[in-house]
Amino acid sequence: MKSSRVLGTGSYLPSRVMTNADLELIVDTTATWILERTGIEKRHLVSDGETCCDLAEAAARRALEAAGIQASDLDLILVATTTPDQFFPSTACLLQQRLGVRGCAAFDLQAVCAGFVYALDVADKFIRTGAAKHALVVGSETFSRILDWTDRTTCVLFGDGAGAVVLGASDEPGILSTHLHADGSYKDLLQVPGGIGNGRQQDAFVEMKGNEVFRIAVNTLGRIVEETLEANGLSQSDIDWLVPHQANIRIIQATARKLDLPMERVVVTVAEHGNTSSASIPLAFDQAVRDGRIQRGQMVLMEAFGGGFTWGSALIRY
Ligand code: ACO
Numbered sequence: 001m002k003s004s005r006v007l008g009t010g011s012y013l014p015s016r017v018m019t020n021a022d023l024e025l026i027v028d029t030t031a032t033w034i035l036e037r038t039g040i041e042k043r044h045l046v047s048d049g050e051t052c053c054d055l056a057e058a059a060a061r062r063a064l065e066a067a068g069i070q071a072s073d074l075d076l077i078l079v080a081t082t083t084p085d086q087f088f089p090s091t092a093c094l095l096q097q098r099l100g101v102r103g104c105a106a107f108d109l110q111a112v113c114a115g116f117v118y119a120l121d122v123a124d125k126f127i128r129t130g131a132a133k134h135a136l137v138v139g140s141e142t143f144s145r146i147l148d149w150t151d152r153t154t155c156v157l158f159g160d161g162a163g164a165v166v167l168g169a170s171d172e173p174g175i176l177s178t179h180l181h182a183d184g185s186y187k188d189l190l191q192v193p194g195g196i197g198n199g200r201q202q203d204a205f206v207e208m209k210g211n212e213v214f215r216i217a218v219n220t221l222g223r224i225v226e227e228t229l230e231a232n233g234l235s236q237s238d239i240d241w242l243v244p245h246q247a248n249i250r251i252i253q254a255t256a257r258k259l260d261l262p263m264e265r266v267v268v269t270v271a272e273h274g275n276t277s278s279a280s281i282p283l284a285f286d287q288a289v290r291d292g293r294i295q296r297g298q299m300v301l302m303e304a305f306g307g308g309f310t311w312g313s314a315l316i317r318y
Contacts (some may be wrong), residue, residue: 004135004167005174006129006318011286012055012165013044013273014212017122020156027152028111034156040250043159043274045144051085053094054138055162059282060095063136067166071099074166075132077106079122080115080278082307083142084108087196091140105132112183113245116163117266118303120314121178127169139278146192147191148205157247158206159274165284173317176229179224180312184229188257189213190307217251217305222258224303228313234299236260241294245304246270246280256304267293275307294318 018030019042034040043198046055056079064071076133077099081094092106105126111118116139121136140162148156167175187213194203219246229235236259244252256266267288269280276283281302300318305311 001128001223002130002169002171002243003173003175005170006064006111006165006316007168007171008023008065008067008166009164009286010059010064010066010112011161011283012058012062012263013049013161014046014055016045016047017042018045018272019305021273024080024118025032025158026149028191029152029156029157031162034271039270040157040274041271044161046142046160052081052140052142053085053091053098054134055096055160056091056138056164056284057098057143059162060099060136060138063166067168069166069168071101073134074136075104076123076135076136077104078119079108080119080136080137080264081108081138082109082110082112082115082277083145089264093136103241111278111306113247113275113277113280114304114310114312115306117178117302117304117312117314118180118310120165121176121180121312123167124175124178125240127167133169135167136164138162139280140281141277142281143206143277144276146204151205153210154206154208154296155189157275158185159276160263161273161276161283163279163286165282165285176313176315176317177228178273178312179227179231181224182308182309182310184218188310190309213228214248217247218254220309220311221251221255221303221305224313225255225258225301228315238299240265240298241288242266242302243285243288243300243302245282246273246284247275247305
């Protein structure tokens with residue numbers, strides 16, 4: 001059976017930047033509180049009229065270029081997002097049209113901050129079963145559109161952006177294993193309650209009990225890291241790079257401690273990007289590939305935790 005391998009990566013951040021000092025003017029907070037509790041210094045935000053698909057397209061074009069393939073070579077386009085441009089068509093279909101191709105399968109996947117790892121798992125399975133030779137996997141979010149900008153407990157945490165990878169069928173192992181989980185019993189800790197189905201369109205803003213989410217995230221990520229190593233018969237020392245979901249530097253440090261991994265081996269973008277939900281892992285991955293930190297042949301562990309709750313990991317031989 002074929003394996004799937006990362007052929008290329010790409011990412012994109014909108015040009016508008018909001019610093020912690022800017023936030024001091026909007027809500028009752030301080031730059032120091034935000035930095036000390038989260039590690040975030042600034043975040044990029046979309047401008048009026050800029051959408052999830054705009055970010056996805058820019059990241060996707062860069063990933064296709066890095067992979068050295070054309071959009072017409074794609075058999076699958078998968079977009080992980082919680083903030084699609086519209087209810088339908090899916091952002092993946094909108095993206096397909098922007099890329100100027102027709103016919104290949106295209107759909108969105110929603111698993112909030114774990115969305116990229118979920119999408120990577122699905123694309124990997126398409127390739128392993130022979131249903132696709134080339135897959136474009138994008139995480140793209142405009143979380144700024146679902147934030148209550150009067151709620152200091154949430155609006156300081158998130159940013160907008162997109163990241164993408166192109167996967168290709170390969171005889172050499174690339175994606176070694178993926179591990180997905182969910183527990184739908186924690187809705188009250190992290191949600192956007194508004195929706196069409198429940199008639200609460202006006203409540204389309206993130207609500208979070210941050211410290212309870214924090215505690216569960218740290219424990220759960222510790223477990224998923226152990227599960228991934230065990231499933232592959234590996235130990236901590238086999239991991240070259242941890243590319244974690246970027247929600248909070250303290251959560252990232254806790255997972256690195258669990259892996260006994262020095263922070264120099266952890267790709268951290270939370271200071272510059274904030275939490276970009278499903279975009280955070282491919283954004284961080286692309287940054288570390290492009291600046292030469294992550295090299296071909298190295299072992300990369302991705303892990304994420306988010307609303308649902310959903311959580312998961314992917315172990316990759318890059
Ligand atoms: N500025 C100043 N004070 C604030 C702010 C702010 N922006 N936000 C909250 N506070 C106050 C609170 O009101 C509270 O005050 P009180 O003690 O007088 O009641 C105090 O700071 C402490 O609040 P906590 O919530 O206990 O602070 P904590 O240290 O837990 O940090 C944080 C909060 C940063 C949100 C943290 O809990 C966290 O990162 N949680 C996890 C977030 C996460 O990982 N989410 C999952 C992914 S997101 C997704 O899937 C969509």
